[in-house]
Amino acid sequence: MQLLKGLYQVGGDLNGITWAGVDAGFDDANTYALDTGNGILLFDCGCGDTLDQIYDNMRYWGLDPAAIRYCLLTHAHLDHAGAAYLLKKAGVTIVSHVNAAEAVAAGDERCCAFLYHKVFTPCEVDLQVQGGDVLNLLEVPIEALHFPGHTMGCTAYAFTLSDKRIVVCGDVIGTLNVGYFGWDGSIDFNKAAYTESLTRFARMNFDVMLSGHGMSYFYKPRRRVEEALNQALIQWR
Ligand SMILES: [Zn+2]
Secondary structure, eight states: OOETTTTTEETTTTTTOOOSSSOEEEESOEEEEEOOOEEEEEEOOOOSHHHHHHHHHHHHHOOGGGGEEEEEOOOOHHHHHHTHHHHHHTOOOEEEHHHHHHHHHHHHGGGGGGGGGGOOOOOOOEEOTTTTTTEEEETTEEEEEESSSTTOOOOOEEEEETTTEEEEEESSOOOGGGGSOOOOOOOOOHHHHHHHHHHHHOOOOOOEEEEEOOOOOOSSSSSHHHHHHHHHHHHHH
């Protein structure tokens, strides 16, 4: 579905855009497509079993899957990064934080395939970023914000579209119907790091927050980050 001018949600099973065997589930994270006019950027890519559905959704909106140039991973969990190896085979440049790149290359428990009773097919990330890096991809400046905690490689991506500041936050922030945080069972989950990340995130202002699962936030999303920080401070100390 179209979210903003040039920006589409093309995958995600919590709101039924893709289906990975479970209805309203967490097996397939949200995939976003940004049509830059010079090619397409994807943010996350789903679990791997839904890539054809993602391509079909893109075609519906007039987006050619062959025009995907980059896929930016928010972290290494299978529901977000499971299709990375398929995109890489198709010639897409895979981007992630260095820590997530290690996990994706290893395909080990940090990718949490066990949670879904699946196998994570590893691949080498082509372009590895650190927090604070600003990438210029297809003439769009994109800032990488390292927010470890849900996993140690968790990274949000910030950019400007039609004068709106957008942040793609992955699982750093949960959706309203399932609590404040991303899943807390990752082998590299870390409460102290997560709380520190939320503290930094809550100081930032964005107009739109695109979440890892389910609903996105189009009105003052900072309140959602502040709620998560408040809960982290109450629950995790
Ligand atoms: Zn996750």
